[in-house]
Amino acid sequence: MDQREFANRRIQHMEMCDITKQFPGVLANNQVCIDVRAGEVLALLGENGAGKSTLMKILYGLYRPDAGEIRINDQTVPLHSPNDAIAQGIGMVHQHFMLVPTLTVVENIVLGLPSSKGIFLDLDVAAKRITELSQKYGLQVDPWAYVWQLSVGEQQRVEILKVLYRGADLLILDEPTAVLTPQEVDELIPTLEEMTRMGHSIIFITHKLREVMAISNKVTVLRNGQVIDTLATADTNQEALARMMVGRELLKEYDKAQVTLGETVLEVKSLCAKDDKGLPALKKVTFEVRAGEILGVAGVSGNGQRELADVIAGLQQATSGQVIIAGKDVTNKLPAYVIDAGMGYIPEDRLHTGTIPSFSISENVILKDNARPPIARGPFLDFEEIARYSKRLVQEFAVKTPTLETQVGNLSGGNIQKLILAREISREPAFLLAAQPTRGLDVGAMEYVHQRLLEQRAAGKGILLVSEELDEIFKLADRIAVIYEGQIMDILSIDQADREHLGLLMAGVTQAAD
Amino acid sequence: MIDQLLQTHIIIGVLATGVRLSTPFLLAALGEMFTQRSGVFNLGVEGIMLMGAFSGFWVTLVTGTPMLGILAAIIVGALMGLLMAFVSVTMQAKQGISGIGLYMLGWGLAGFLFRITVGYVTSVEGFRPIAIPILSDIPILGTVLFNHNWMVYFSLLLVPISWVVLFKTTWGLKVRAVGVTPEAADTLGVSVRGIRYACVVIGSIMAGLAGAFLTLGHTNMYGDNLTAGRGFIAVALVYFGRWNPWGILAGSLFFSIVDALQLWVQVLGLDIPYEFAVMAPYVLTVVALAAVSGRIWEPAALGKPFDREA
Numbered sequence: 001m002d003q004r005e006f007a008n009r010r011i012q013h014m015e016m017c018d019i020t021k022q023f024p025g026v027l028a029n030n031q032v033c034i035d036v037r038a039g040e041v042l043a044l045l046g047e048n049g050a051g052k053s054t055l056m057k058i059l060y061g062l063y064r065p066d067a068g069e070i071r072i073n074d075q076t077v078p079l080h081s082p083n084d085a086i087a088q089g090i091g092m093v094h095q096h097f098m099l100v101p102t103l104t105v106v107e108n109i110v111l112g113l114p115s116s117k118g119i120f121l122d123l124d125v126a127a128k129r130i131t132e133l134s135q136k137y138g139l140q141v142d143p144w145a146y147v148w149q150l151s152v153g154e155q156q157r158v159e160i161l162k163v164l165y166r167g168a169d170l171l172i173l174d175e176p177t178a179v180l181t182p183q184e185v186d187e188l189i190p191t192l193e194e195m196t197r198m199g200h201s202i203i204f205i206t207h208k209l210r211e212v213m214a215i216s217n218k219v220t221v222l223r224n225g226q227v228i229d230t231l232a233t234a235d236t237n238q239e240a241l242a243r244m245m246v247g248r249e250l251l252k253e254y255d256k257a258q259v260t261l262g263e264t265v266l267e268v269k270s271l272c273a274k275d276d277k278g279l280p281a282l283k284k285v286t287f288e289v290r291a292g293e294i295l296g297v298a299g300v301s302g303n304g305q306r307e308l309a310d311v312i313a314g315l316q317q318a319t320s321g322q323v324i325i326a327g328k329d330v331t332n333k334l335p336a337y338v339i340d341a342g343m344g345y346i347p348e349d350r351l352h353t354g355t356i357p358s359f360s361i362s363e364n365v366i367l368k369d370n371a372r373p374p375i376a377r378g379p380f381l382d383f384e385e386i387a388r389y390s391k392r393l394v395q396e397f398a399v400k401t402p403t404l405e406t407q408v409g410n411l412s413g414g415n416i417q418k419l420i421l422a423r424e425i426s427r428e429p430a431f432l433l434a435a436q437p438t439r440g441l442d443v444g445a446m447e448y449v450h451q452r453l454l455e456q457r458a459a460g461k462g463i464l465l466v467s468e469e470l471d472e473i474f475k476l477a478d479r480i481a482v483i484y485e486g487q488i489m490d491i492l493s494i495d496q497a498d499r500e501h502l503g504l505l506m507a508g509v510t511q512a513a514d
Numbered sequence: 515m516i517d518q519l520l521q522t523h524i525i526i527g528v529l530a531t532g533v534r535l536s537t538p539f540l541l542a543a544l545g546e547m548f549t550q551r552s553g554v555f556n557l558g559v560e561g562i563m564l565m566g567a568f569s570g571f572w573v574t575l576v577t578g579t580p581m582l583g584i585l586a587a588i589i590v591g592a593l594m595g596l597l598m599a600f601v602s603v604t605m606q607a608k609q610g611i612s613g614i615g616l617y618m619l620g621w622g623l624a625g626f627l628f629r630i631t632v633g634y635v636t637s638v639e640g641f642r643p644i645a646i647p648i649l650s651d652i653p654i655l656g657t658v659l660f661n662h663n664w665m666v667y668f669s670l671l672l673v674p675i676s677w678v679v680l681f682k683t684t685w686g687l688k689v690r691a692v693g694v695t696p697e698a699a700d701t702l703g704v705s706v707r708g709i710r711y712a713c714v715v716i717g718s719i720m721a722g723l724a725g726a727f728l729t730l731g732h733t734n735m736y737g738d739n740l741t742a743g744r745g746f747i748a749v750a751l752v753y754f755g756r757w758n759p760w761g762i763l764a765g766s767l768f769f770s771i772v773d774a775l776q777l778w779v780q781v782l783g784l785d786i787p788y789e790f791a792v793m794a795p796y797v798l799t800v801v802a803l804a805a806v807s808g809r810i811w812e813p814a815a816l817g818k819p820f821d822r823e824a
Contacts, residue, residue: 062701062822083703098698100691102814110684111691112702119683162702 006199010089011169012038012073014201019068021054028054030225031068034203036170036218041192041202043216043233045209045245047442048413051225052205053095056172059203060092061085091168093159095175095205101148106130108147109162126165133164138191152301153184160191171195172203177211181300182470182503189215207245207443209238221245246443254450254475257458262291263326265342265431265462266312271321273307281307283486284321289431289462294453295491296477297466300506304486305466306348309435312464313345314338315353326430339368344429346420348436348466350413354420357409361401362390364408365423397422398448414445421452432456435466450476470502484508522654528778529658532771533666537731538563538724538741539766540669542748544676545720547757551680552713553693553815554602557613559721560745561620562594566725568624571736572631574638580730583638584723591722594620595715603710606819617745625738635737640730641665665723665731676759689713693813696820706820721745743796750799754806757813765802769795 015035021028029051036042046052057063059070061079069076072088079085085092099108106127115122127143134140139157147155156176163171177185192202192215204215212219213233221228221244228244243249266289275281281304289295299305310316312323314335323331326342339345347353355364366386369375374385390404399418401411408416417437424432434453438446453476457463467473473480480497482489482505489505504510542559549556566587574583594616601612641663650660680686688709691699696706724744729736747769755761776791 060701081703082701086703092701094701096697098695098701100695100698102694102811103687103691107687108691108698111687111699112704113684115684119685121682121684121687 006038006197009038009169009199009201010072011201013071014090014170015071016055016059017069017071019055019058019065019070021051021058021063021065023054027225029058029065032222032225032227034220034227034230036201036203038169038199038201039196040218041196041204041216043212043219044203044205044222045207045212045219045241046222047207047245047444048440049224049442050222050245052222053174054225055222056092056174056203056205059085060090060172086166086168089167089169090172091163091166091170092172093156093163093174093176095178097155097159099147099155099158102146104144104146105141105150105158105161106143108158109143109165113166130161130165133161137161137164137194152179153181153187156180156184156188169199170201170203172205174205175207176204177206177208179301181506182499183507185211209241209245212241213238223247242443254454256454259292259458259460261293262460262462264288264290264324265326266433266464267322267324268312269322269324271308271311271323272319273311273316274319275304275307281486282311282318282321285483285486285488287481287488287491289464291430291462292457292460293478294457294463294465294476296473296480297464297483298470298473298480298502298506299468299483301468303483303506305435305468305483307486308483309345309348309433309466312338312433313343313347342430344424344427344432346417346424346432346434346437348439350416350420351409355408355416358407360405361394361399361408361411361419362386362404364419365390365393368423368427393422393426394419396426397452414441414448417441417445417449421449425452425456430461432461432463433466434463436468437465438467438469438472446472470499474499482506524778524782526654526657528771528774530661531774531777532767533658534662534732534770535773536763536766536770537666537669537727538744539748539751539770540672540763541665541724541727542721542745543751543755543762543766544669544672544759545717545724546749546752547676547717547755547759547762548680548689548713549717550752550816551693551757551813552689552710553696553813553818553820554599554710554714555609555613555817556598556602556616556714556717557610557746557749558594558598558616558620559717559724559748560741560743561617561624562591562718562721563620563725563728563741563745564624564739565590565594565620566722567729567740568628568725568736569722570726571638571729572627574640574730575632575636578639580639580641583730584726587722587726588719591719591725592715594722595718596711598718599711599714602819603707603714606821609817609819621739628736628738632736635735637734638730640732640734663731665727669727670763673759673763680759690813692820693815696815697822700820700822710820721748724748747795747799750803753812754802756806756811768802769798772798 017033019029019032032055034042044052054063058065061081061084070079077088106123109130110126116125130143139161141154141157147158176188195202206212216233219233220230221241223245268285268287271282271285273282285308287295297305307316311318314330314333317332322329325338328341330338330341351357366375375382387404394401397418399415401415408419438449453463465476477494479491479493481491482502484506485508489510542563546556546559569590570583570587573586574580598612598616601607602609643661643663646660650656680689688699688704692704692706692709700706725741728740751762751765754765773795776794779786779791780788
């Protein structure tokens with residue numbers, strides 16, 4: 001049965017040959033070749049901007065390549081639109097889910113497909129087929145549930161089902177694990193194995209080396225739009241892949257300076273707050289951060305991290321509880337008061353909360369100090385001083401920019417983050433809140449941010465690090481607080497914590513008494 | 515006894531007038547519902563209604579055939595819809611502004627064309643009421659519901675039809691998806707532009723018909739600014755009715771009955787300054803919108819142009 005299904009797959013061999021795609025100012029893909037066969041998982045590894053997504057958008061018919069061709073079973077196929085790709089048996093699971101939250105699972109899956117009842121929907125028939133597919137591939141989901149009711153993991157299952165329902169033989173998975181808990185990643189792996197056993201081929205986009213090793217048969221490394229190498233996963237290792245991906249050696253482990261803990265710089269006591277729907281988002285959150293330590297807040301996205309950061313920064317009201325920064329009660333005070341109390345803030349949305357994208361670098365650098373000397377002289381801005389100050393920060397923090405007058409919105413994510421770090425750190429805060437400080441950054445920029453945070457720790461600052469990346473927390477934190485549905489499940493010191501235990505806590509499971 | 519008879523008579527009169535006056539609201543609001551469900555905000559309904567009212571009237575005046583007037587209103591509505599779709603879908607203009615532009619265009623153009631083609635107050639032979647056999651003999655209900663011209667029945671029938679189209683057909687599913695998450699629809703090969711063009715044009719045709727109803731099924735005359743803000747009330751009714759045909763029916767009847775009431779207040783010469791009566795539907799619009807706002811779900815992509823590359 002499986003054998004026959006395997007042989008019946010329409011895509012036995014897919015090749016992209018010499019694909020070149022030029023965007024204004026960027027050569028996104030330069031003569032890129034990849035290939036994948038039925039039953040194989042090809043990992044496409046590369047940093048942000050390496051050209052992975054462009055290549056996959058070409059394969060899915062969303063972009064047209066400037067040169068090169070796509071061959072399926074040795075035949076050249078034209079792919080001018082997603083419809084062409086779907087018709088050839090190519091399906092894509094996008095990194096940002098392409099689901100309509102107000103529709104049910106079955107409605108999302110049949111969207112755009114012809115119905116067996118002509119112009120009328122045949123949701124019953126479709127739901128039955130969805131249930132069959134769910135069972136076959138181990139993708140449990142209720143076809144009649146609304147998508148907004150589903151967890152992130154379930155939504156991803158819907159995305160995969162949507163692709164399978166359309167009869168896809170080749171699946172493109174764009175960073176599918178970015179939004180999952182470690183446990184959900186573990187659940188995804190058998191599903192992928194099941195798919196390859198039935199003859200599907202899978203292209204798995206990622207920048208996480210651990211997953212490449214765990215999931216793929218073959219790996220193609222991209223850097224700056226070019227293929228660096230393609231090799232069998234069994235013949236390589238994480239270090240070699242990292243070197244290829246970044247183009248230089250990476251630090252394996254960070255040196256953490258020995259620091260004696262100082263005074264408490266942040267105290268959060270029984271803090272409660274609501275989310276923007278008015279539902280409880282923080283439930284009696286209590287912890288403290290002392291000078292010279294990094295407290296990591298681990299958790300899956302959407303468990304109250306954003307509200308926690310906003311309440312501490314004074315951007316959102318607490319309904320009860322207290323926030324004390326460097327001995328000052330800042331609960332429900334204005335952001336300016338919180339800043340003056342000694343807080344530096346690296347916000348999650350670096351482009352819109354962290355900067356004003358249409359302002360220049362100089363203007364962004366002085367946002368918090370524009371009303372005080374030496375930046376201001378009376379009511380006037382001292383432009384010479386501003387130029388001097390921003391020039392110094394840009395150099396010190398290696399921000400790559402053509403001029404100081406460049407709009408911040410035109411910088412890359414890594415450079416925007418460096419600029420925010422420059423502004424916040426140079427103000428010498430006693431306490432630094434870093435929310436998702438490396439999200440979406442490439443490995444090089446990530447390393448830079450990490451080093452800077454560790455420097456601050458060594459300099460005796462207290463840091464609260466909110467991150468969804470467990471790797472990051474393990475590398476930087478001294479203690480780990482796990483947040484789940486607005487509650488702190490536990491606070492562990494780094495040498496007590498292991499990945500599996502944290503994963504369970506992040507999913508709301510407290511250790512059973514066994 | 516006579517008092518009582520008079521009261522019953524008035525109540526029946528108000529209700530029957532209310533049902534008839536709900537037609538332009540229903541047509542325009544159901545059309546705008548499709549437009550907004552697809553993610554386009556067309557504020558130009560009023561302008562399209564004025565053009566529909568004028569073209570229906572003028573063609574009927576010239577040809578003597580009101581059905582040709584209806585055809586003219588459909589064509590004019592479709593053309594104005596294409597213009598709106600081109601500006602807001604293809605050119606991705608700010609929809610609030612382009613809608614106001616369309617309103618000004620329709621208002622000015624209809625008045626201008628009326629002045630150069632007719633220019634004086636005159637009337638046409640519009641649609642006559644069709645009493646539905648048997649049903650129209652039912653006491654009270656017969657008069658209220660079953661003794662109207664065909665456009666009234668047609669607009670009421672459009673309520674269940676719109677509901678089926680929106681919630682039970684593959685096309686309706688595409689409309690609902692495009693108005694909330696156009697990116698998702700796009701990746702599944704649904705033409706976001708195609709759906710939005712279709713919905714804007716359908717909405718505009720229905721606005722044109724709503725206008726033609728006013729000249730061919732209600733006043734039988736054309737005058738400057740004949741629609742008197744009904745197009746804007748229709749846009750408000752879409753919010754009030756939560757983008758659902760049944761909600762829009764309820765809202766339309768509510769407003770038209772208030773409208774009928776103010777007419778009767780004027781006719782009966784009650785001791786209320788008539789300005790207050792005339793004001794009532796508009797005041798009610800504001801109050802009703804304030805009451806339902808905040809708790810409102812709306813199509814998430816409403817008013818946002820779609821661009822794959824962005």
